[in-house]
Amino acid sequence: MSITPEMFLLFFMIGAAYLVGSIPSGLWISMACRGIDPRLAGSGNMGATNILRVVGKKEAILTLVADVIKGWLPVMAALLLEIEQRFVLLIGGSTILGHIFPVFLKLKGGKGVAVSLGVFLGIAPKIALISFIIWLAGVYGGKYSSAGALAAFGALPFVAFFLKPEIEFVVFSVMLSILVYLRHWENIRRLLHGEEKRV
Helix, strand or coil: CCCCHHHHHHHHHHHHHHHHHHCCHHHHHHHHHHCCCHHHCCCCCCCHHHHHHHCCHHHHHHHHHHHHHHHHHHHHHHHHCCCCHHHHHHHHHHHHHHHHCCHHHCCCCCCCHHHHHHHHHHHCHHHHHHHHHHHHHHHHHHCCHHHHHHHHHHHHHHHHHHHCCCHHHHHHHHHHHHHHHHHCHHHHHHHHCCCCCCC
16 A cells, blocks of 8 residues: 555644654743742642742743643644544644644643643634633633633533534543543542642
């Protein structure tokens, strides 16, 4: 079986997306701006919330923006190349997996919230906006970033079903929600026991 140019492009895009997702934005920004390794303080996570706690507001905002761009860039490139939606979803999923299991950090990465927002910003901007609003409501309502993320990704499959009821897209949303919940397992435990730290 020979590899066609289309197949080569797809494999290249999936691999490139994983590498883009693997870029440890939070770590690099924190080290460059303050010389602080966020993995050694707070929750040990490299996401914007922990960086806000242990590094600073400016660095947290930069991390959030960088992680969103990481998710957005590969899928936008795929859309510009007119790759089929099902394969665009594979590329977006590869980016998210790269963020969660980065090759540059021995597969120990983030929880996938901001990078997933970036993926949806490219694929379905309305769903991304609604998810962001739900996340904000969760954060400001309960003062827990994890609660906002859990609310947003808990609602995601339902929002996807009503706004973009295509089977492959809804399945992608369900799988992503399950992945994010698994990555927040410790946060869920702390929330249930009243031990989660507020933003």
